[in-house]
Amino acid sequence: MNVGRRVDYAVRALSYLAGQPTGKIVSRVEIEQKQAIPSYFLSKIMKDLVAGGLVQSHIGSKGGFTLARPAESISVKEVYETVERPIVLMECLDKGENYCSYCGVCTQRSVWDKAQSLVASYLGGVSIGDISDPRGLTGRLAALSR
Amino acid sequence: MNVGRRVDYAVRALSYLAGQPTGKIVSRVEIEQKQAIPSYFLSKIMKDLVAGGLVQSHIGSKGGFTLARPAESISVKEVYETVERPIVLMECLDKGENYCSYCGVCTQRSVWDKAQSLVASYLGGVSIGDISDPRGLTGRLAALSR
DNA sequence: TGAAAAAAAGACCTAGTAGGTCTATATTTG
DNA sequence: CAAATATAGACCTACTAGGTCTTTTTTTCA
Numbered sequence: 250m251n252v253g254r255r256v257d258y259a260v261r262a263l264s265y266l267a268g269q270p271t272g273k274i275v276s277r278v279e280i281e282q283k284q285a286i287p288s289y290f291l292s293k294i295m296k297d298l299v300a301g302g303l304v305q306s307h308i309g310s311k312g313g314f315t316l317a318r319p320a321e322s323i324s325v326k327e328v329y330e331t332v333e334r335p336i337v338l339m340e341c342l343d344k345g346e347n348y349c350s351y352c353g354v355c356t357q358r359s360v361w362d363k364a365q366s367l368v369a370s371y372l373g374g375v376s377i378g379d380i381s382d383p384r385g386l387t388g389r390l391a392a393l394s395r
Numbered sequence: 396m397n398v399g400r401r402v403d404y405a406v407r408a409l410s411y412l413a414g415q416p417t418g419k420i421v422s423r424v425e426i427e428q429k430q431a432i433p434s435y436f437l438s439k440i441m442k443d444l445v446a447g448g449l450v451q452s453h454i455g456s457k458g459g460f461t462l463a464r465p466a467e468s469i470s471v472k473e474v475y476e477t478v479e480r481p482i483v484l485m486e487c488l489d490k491g492e493n494y495c496s497y498c499g500v501c502t503q504r505s506v507w508d509k510a511q512s513l514v515a516s517y518l519g520g521v522s523i524g525d526i527s528d529p530r531g532l533t534g535r536l537a538a539l540s541r
Numbered sequence: 542t543g544a545a546a547a548a549a550a551g552a553c554c555t556a557g558t559a560g561g562t563c564t565a566t567a568t569t570t571g
Numbered sequence: 572c573a574a575a576t577a578t579a580g581a582c583c584t585a586c587t588a589g590g591t592c593t594t595t596t597t598t599t600c601a
Contacts, residue, residue, distance in 0.1 A: 253559065253560085254559075254560065254561095255559085255560085287560085287561060287562085288561090288562080288563095289561075289562060289563070290560075290561060290562080293561095307569085308567075308568045308569060309567090309568045309569025309570060310568085310569055310570040310571075311569075311570060311571090312568080312569070312570090
């Protein structure tokens with residue numbers, strides 16, 4: 250029960266994009282620097298976000314990324330599932346009843362199912378727009394110490 | 396965001412114990428067989444449950460385990476945290492503000508904090524008594540096919 | 542008293558994965 | 572053409588989940 254760095258970084262990247270003027274293209278390097286993401290790491294994550302249709306990429310000099318959709322329409326749940334995997338607390342909840350022969354008589358199944366629904370529906374209700382971050386972590390941290 | 400086998404097996408073991416007459420001592424091997432837990436694996440898990448005060452052990456021939464407390468007073472959350480680790484979605488939620496220098500300006504922190512509270516409080520409200528299983532998975536599965 | 546049955550303790554092993562780094566290639570701008 | 576960029580994918584390391592087994596200690600009971 251642990252959210253990986255990929256999700257953390259993906260959310261940071263999207264929050265930063267959400268804070269830019271609409272259509273402003275931002276490079277991977279800028280996002281990494283503003284949001285304190287390890288060099289290069291973001292390239293793999295952005296690939297997933299592009300493939301998932303959350304972000305649009307622009308190849309070539311002056312290229313970079315923009316949100317592919319309004320920030321308000323992108324939920325944290327969707328981000329999670331795009332860069333990692335569907336939110337599933339136990340495998341048997343995902344696969345059908347015949348994944349494990351005991352599913353039919355399992356007393357805990359409904360417990361994890363409920364817990365999973367709770368968190369998934371909460372995350373489904375939080376949008377990237379809600380946590381947009383125009384300046385990025387490094388920018389706002391620097392502002393604090395001034 | 397995934398619940399490991401240790402928790403699964405711990406819950407199965409406790410549910411089985413909860414279904415026995417009060418004070419009935421049950422051996423590790425019996426629990427493993429009735430609840431379809433891999434041989435030997437349960438020994439490591441029971442160690443944690445004993446250390447955590449959820450289960451009482453009885454060494455020697457005719458030994459085994461009993462619940463140390465009423466099943467209704469043992470929550471799934473407590474089981475989880477006893478055999479694995481505290482329920483924490485991101486490390487920074489656990490460690491103080493100074494774990495990561497950006498905590499103070501992090502826009503996602505509250506999101507994961509809320510999600511974490513939701514699931515923790517739900518699991519805190521489900522007890523082993525709620526999912527007690529006197530016959531175990533194998534027993535009930537066999538009953539079905541008869 | 543001794544053999545059997547059980548927990549306690551811990552060593553060991555394997556495959557998978559998280560997290561991170563780097564390089565080569567294609568594309569675009571100016 | 573040169574510089575800047577995404578794309579694609581190779582590569583690496585440390586950790587962990589999950590599982591198996593063995594040795595020791597304690598207890599029961601015949």
